[in-house]
Amino acid sequence: MTSWFLVLIAVLSLAPQSSLGAELKSAWPPGTTLIIRHARTAPGTGDPPGFRIHGEGACSTQRNLSAEGKKEAKEFGERFKALVPDAVLTSTWCRCKDTGQIAFGRHEVWEPLNSFFNAKSEEASAVAAMEARLRENARKKRREVWITHQVNITALTNRFPEELQIFLLSVDDSGKKRIRIFPEL
Numbered sequence: 001m002t003s004w005f006l007v008l009i010a011v012l013s014l015a016p017q018s019s020l021g022a023e024l025k026s027a028w029p030p031g032t033t034l035i036i037r038h039a040r041t042a043p044g045t046g047d048p049p050g051f052r053i054h055g056e057g058a059c060s061t062q063r064n065l066s067a068e069g070k071k072e073a074k075e076f077g078e079r080f081k082a083l084v085p086d087a088v089l090t091s092t093w094c095r096c097k098d099t100g101q102i103a104f105g106r107h108e109v110w111e112p113l114n115s116f117f118n119a120k121s122e123e124a125s126a127v128a129a130m131e132a133r134l135r136e137n138a139r140k141k142r143r144e145v146w147i148t149h150q151v152n153i154t155a156l157t158n159r160f161p162e163e164l165q166i167f168l169l170s171v172d173d174s175g176k177k178r179i180r181i182f183p184e185l
Contacts, residue, residue, distance in 0.1 A: 028083065030141035032170035033134055037161040038099040038147055039076070040069035046117050047093075053114070059094035069095070069163070070102060076164055077103035083145075089113060090147040099164075100147045107147070115149040127155050138171035 028034065041063050051061040065073065080103070089110040090096040100107030112129035116122040130152070137144055153161045161167065 028143060028168060029170075030143060031138040032168055033137050033144045033146060034083075034085070035146045035148065035153055035156070035167040035169055036099070037150055037153055037163050037165055038065070038069075038093075038095045039073040039102075040066050040163045041095050042066050053092045062094050065095050065098050065102075070098070072164055073099045073102035077105070084143075085145045086142045087144045088147070089144060091115060091149060091152075093149070096147045096149070100145070104145065110146070113146055113148040113152060115151055116155075117149065117151050123151075123155055126152060130156055134169055135171050 042065075044063050047063050048061065051063075052058040053062070085104070088100045088104045088107045090100045090107045091113040092109050092111065093115060096113065097107050097109065112126045112133070114122075114126070116126055130146075133144075136142075150161055153159065153167060157167055157169070159167070
């Protein structure tokens, strides 16, 4: 893990906690990015053989949000409606786009968030692009939400995220890395 960015890890429990959204909002200063793994999907790892991420009917070829995942994304959005990001960026995969649309009512595809589960050769360039955008967000004091995949989050943070787990990341001007679990356990 590189030493130039500050990592704050927020552990989200979907059990009712009315103040969690307000606490996260107060812990989300300008220049930081919330990185979230998509909501719950149909069981499995990766996508079915022959899946597509582009073109008509592509979603029907992918592993998508389950009914429970759609419900979780809706509840997530309701609990965190006080958060007003400058952008909601997602991978091209339908499970990420759907999580963003359901939770935040919007999304914009940003290809560095695409899974490289089956394309490890793309990992370095995706991580470099994410790190560059983190620096840009810090410089411009932007708050963004990124919805992506386990492999992307793990490559960026050295942590294995659960579905809908939040990682709050920012560039630390001093280069010092600090970790905080949110809410504090």
